[in-house]
Amino acid sequence: MIAEIRAKARELLENGQVRCFIGYEEGTRGRVRPAFVYEPQDVDRLIWDERCTHNLAVYLHQFQHPLKRGEEPPRVGILVKPCDSRSLNVLLHEKQIERERLYVIGLTCNGVRVNGQPQERCQRCSERVPLVYNLVMGDVPKTIGREDYADVARLERMSPAERLAFWTQEFDRCIRCYACRQACPACYCFECVAEQLDPPWMGIAMDLSQKQFFHVMRAYHLAGRCSGCGACEEACPMEIPLSLLNRKIAKEVEALFEYRAGQDVETPPPLATFKKEEELPL
Amino acid sequence: MNATTRESLLAWLDGLSKSMTLIAPQAVEEQICYRPIAESSEIVLDFGRTDLPAKEYFLPSTHVLFSIERGDKGVSIEEPSLERERVVFGLRPCDARALRVLDALFLEEEPVDPYYAERREKTTLIGLACREMSPECFCTSLGLAPDDASDVDLMLTEVDGGYAVQVVTEKGRVLLGDLIMEEWEGTLPQVTGREELPILEAEAWPQHFNHAYWAHLADRCLSCRLCTYLCPTCRCFDVRDYETPNRDIERVCAWDSCLAEGYRRIAGGHDPRPTKMERLRNRFYCKFCYYPKDFGPIACVGCGRCIAKCPVNVDIAEVLESVAAL
Numbered sequence: 146m147i148a149e150i151r152a153k154a155r156e157l158l159e160n161g162q163v164r165c166f167i168g169y170e171e172g173t174r175g176r177v178r179p180a181f182v183y184e185p186q187d188v189d190r191l192i193w194d195e196r197c198t199h200n201l202a203v204y205l206h207q208f209q210h211p212l213k214r215g216e217e218p219p220r221v222g223i224l225v226k227p228c229d230s231r232s233l234n235v236l237l238h239e240k241q242i243e244r245e246r247l248y249v250i251g252l253t254c255n256g257v258r259v260n261g262q263p264q265e266r267c268q269r270c271s272e273r274v275p276l277v278y279n280l281v282m283g284d285v286p287k288t289i290g291r292e293d294y295a296d297v298a299r300l301e302r303m304s305p306a307e308r309l310a311f312w313t314q315e316f317d318r319c320i321r322c323y324a325c326r327q328a329c330p331a332c333y334c335f336e337c338v339a340e341q342l343d344p345p346w347m348g349i350a351m352d353l354s355q356k357q358f359f360h361v362m363r364a365y366h367l368a369g370r371c372s373g374c375g376a377c378e379e380a381c382p383m384e385i386p387l388s389l390l391n392r393k394i395a396k397e398v399e400a401l402f403e404y405r406a407g408q409d410v411e412t413p414p415p416l417a418t419f420k421k422e423e424e425l426p427l
Numbered sequence: 428m429n430a431t432t433r434e435s436l437l438a439w440l441d442g443l444s445k446s447m448t449l450i451a452p453q454a455v456e457e458q459i460c461y462r463p464i465a466e467s468s469e470i471v472l473d474f475g476r477t478d479l480p481a482k483e484y485f486l487p488s489t490h491v492l493f494s495i496e497r498g499d500k501g502v503s504i505e506e507p508s509l510e511r512e513r514v515v516f517g518l519r520p521c522d523a524r525a526l527r528v529l530d531a532l533f534l535e536e537e538p539v540d541p542y543y544a545e546r547r548e549k550t551t552l553i554g555l556a557c558r559e560m561s562p563e564c565f566c567t568s569l570g571l572a573p574d575d576a577s578d579v580d581l582m583l584t585e586v587d588g589g590y591a592v593q594v595v596t597e598k599g600r601v602l603l604g605d606l607i608m609e610e611w612e613g614t615l616p617q618v619t620g621r622e623e624l625p626i627l628e629a630e631a632w633p634q635h636f637n638h639a640y641w642a643h644l645a646d647r648c649l650s651c652r653l654c655t656y657l658c659p660t661c662r663c664f665d666v667r668d669y670e671t672p673n674r675d676i677e678r679v680c681a682w683d684s685c686l687a688e689g690y691r692r693i694a695g696g697h698d699p700r701p702t703k704m705e706r707l708r709n710r711f712y713c714k715f716c717y718y719p720k721d722f723g724p725i726a727c728v729g730c731g732r733c734i735a736k737c738p739v740n741v742d743i744a745e746v747l748e749s750v751a752a753l
Contacts, residue, residue: 172740179739181646199739205452207703218572240613313464320457320479320488323687326737327651338604340689349681353490379739382653384457 146252146282150224151188151251153280157222159187162214163248164219167204169197179204193224196255198264200374201225202232202330205242222248226257228266230275231372231407233331238275238407238414241333251278255286259379266375267387269293277410294396296389309320312357312390318383319356325362325377325387331370338362364390367400369416372406429707430611432589437467439442439606442480450484451516452477459514463561469707471517476730480659481515485529485546488656488682492542492666495676512685513550519608521566523554523578525659531722532662535710542680547728554579560621563731565744568624570726574615584615591615615662624744632716635753636708644746647703647739652684654710654733654741663690685709694720 154166168191177196181204196241203222208221215231230251253274256267258274258329273286300308323339326332337362338346340361347355376389397406402415431439434596443449444464449471453462458478459471493506505627524691526547533540535548557573560566566573576582580599591611594600655661665683683690692698700706718726727743734742 173742174734176740179647181643204647207646286672314456318458321685322651322656323652323683324649324651325648336689340687345667346678348669349489349667349683350669350679351681376738379652380486380649380651382657382736403659 147191147193149282150193150250151191151297154182154191154222155185155188157248158182158188163222165208166191166222167186167201168194168224168316169201170198170264176203181413193252195256195258197224197226198259198375198379200229200328200330200372200376201399202229202230202236203328203376205233205247205330206333207237208246209242211267218246220246220248222250224250224252225275225278226252226254226277227272228254228270228372228374230329231275232374233277233293234410235331235370235372235414236333237410238417247279248277249275249280251275251281253281253286255288265374276407277404284331294392297393300389300393313353315385316355316360317357319351319360319385319392320383321359322355324382324383325385328376328380330376331367331372332363360387360390364394367373367391367403368394369414370406371395399417428591428593428611428615429608430589430613431606431608433472435607436583436590437470439604440464440467440470440516442513442601442605445523446512448511448513449516449645450481450513461517462515472517472555474517474560475557476564476732476735477522477734478517478555479657480525480730480732482519482522482529482659482662483514484513484526484550485526485543486533486662486664487680490542490680490750492678492680494671494678497675511549513546515550516551516553517555518579519557519730520554520571520573520575520578521564521730522659523552523651524566524571524575524728525729525730526552527578528660528718528724528726528728529662532718536647536722551598552581553599553602554578554582556582556584556615557618558585558616559618561731561735562731563734563744565621566729566746567620567623567729568626568723569729572620573618586611586613586616607703624747625713626747627751629716629719630716632648632712632750635710635750638753640749640753641708642704644741644749645702645707647704648686648701648707648741649739650686650688650706651738652686653736655684655686655733657736659728659730659732660688660714661685662667665728669709707741713751 155164158166166182167181169177169190169357170190172178179199179201180190208219211218238246256263266291269292270290271292275288347358375388381387440449444600447463450461451464452459452470452474453469459474460477460479461481464470482679493504496503496505506641533543560573576595581595582595592608663683663685664680666680668678671677691700714726723739
């Protein structure tokens with residue numbers, strides 16, 4: 146399949162349909178990393194396998210602006226897995242990217258592996274085919290997971306005191322490097338609450354209360370917007386189970402609005418919609 | 428040389444911890460970090476490299492420089508200071524060298540940083556030689572070695588039946604006190620080195636400043652602060668005043684990162700390094716060009732933490748090779 150991906154990327158670059166093609170390449174020490182291909186002759190750098198975990202949609206923000214003054218913003222090509230495609234839908238709904246400026250190659254997915262380990266989120270994943278694409282590649286996957294929120298349920302069964310102790314222990318390790326936020330396609334504010342100077346919502350101290358505030362705030366800001374791609378958790382150097390927090394909120398949103406982030410191109414996100422007659426079963 | 432057994436070593440550390448703060452590698456969930464230890468049984472002795480360096484005990488991620496307290500007779504200013512002497516046990520040679528690198532700025536340049544100076548002064552360093560280089564390590568390219576004893580007060584090397592003990596400084600000799608040791612006549616194990624990376628001289632860096640390489644490297648950078656906060660030699664900080672809930676004032680000093688957007692923003696809103704390319708490039712220029720020119724040592728010790736943890740594989744070893752080949 147990689148031959149088809151490279152051929153399509155070469156064609157797009159040669160025709161001038163895109164200025165840059167965002168995919169994956171072999172990194173150092175057996176790792177895979179995001180690749181940015183600008184020249185047709187470089188497409189052979191591109192690879193595709195189960196180590197390709199990054200959600201490349203995060204890089205679309207940097208192509209919103211012209212590469213040179215006076216030019217139009219560049220058109221880009223991008224590879225998306227099914228979970229990434231839901232992030233893409235979120236960004237399209239939120240008018241962060243123009244669909245016409247994108248050429249999306251959707252890849253069917255059997256789940257990715259981190260350090261050779263299959264990911265829990267992939268085993269639960271019920272979307273094996275991307276939801277938005279210009280061209281889809283890959284075989285129809287054999288197995289489809291089922292979302293049961295079993296991990297969230299485990300957390301819900303704890304008493305409030307136990308849960309607080311659990312999260313205190315987890316957040317205490319946070320070093321406020323913001324890798325979670327930076328790896329997240331849905332975190333694109335020009336100025337994050339965490340760094341806003343006026344008013345200064347958060348202090349610079351790396352104490353537990355600031356860390357808790359940051360993570361809870363970020364989780365709430367992702368309500369109905371988190372596609373569950375796991376990029377935050379994978380980027381975290383301190384191995385904090387951030388997706389548990391996001392998944393708890395995703396579960397609530399699903400129960401309240403029957404909506405999953407980026408589920409399709411048509412349905413507007415519930416928290417960006419207001420109906421006068423709306424009543425929430427709270 | 429003398430050697431001690433594991434049991435004697437741990438008993439001695441327990442003794443030390445009664446009068447001093449003992450900081451040692453500890454398992455924190457899945458990670459190994461330096462933490463204050465209550466009992467020697469909490470110490471992890473078999474580890475490659477700790478997930479975080481010991482930097483935070485000399486340049487804390489957060490500390491209060493002083494507080495202004497309101498009382499009946501007006502205001503008073505309190506300056507917190509370290510109450511106890513400290514021992515950092517299990518320091519790897521790279522993390523020890525990193526303190527020497529920080530010394531060049533905080534101790535050897537005027538004005539001396541009094542907070543850093545006090546922490547250095549009141550701390551004795553017990554090194555633990557590496558048995559092997561971890562996959563990402565490249566300390567040998569930076570003029571040190573996995574068993575380098577030159578930056579600690581006492582150096583321990585794991586040998587059959589215990590640890591060989593090298594006394595490096597007077598501070599180390601004093602600390603040794605009642606540690607039970609026996610004469611030991613073996614030879615210290617040699618750690619296999621690694622092919623050296625090509626590192627350009629500081630003077631050779633400016634010619635590559637405008638090379639297109641930096642923009643291509645920065646394409647995938649997420650502009651987070653991870654590499655700088657895991658780095659044993661990154662030392663930028665921010666200082667701000669805060670009101671506490673009981674209306675006192677605290678002047679807080681906390682880590683900051685040159686990779687963060689807005690780090691260089693100045694009055695009026697201008698930012699001399701507005702793009703992530705400029706910020707990422709600065710990280711490498713700071714380490715290999717500016718810092719050596721201004722203060723002497725290269726601000727990298729080859730610990731490999733940034734390589735191990737960067738989510739998008741910005742690999743400093745690869746960068747050094749690429750820059751040397753530009």
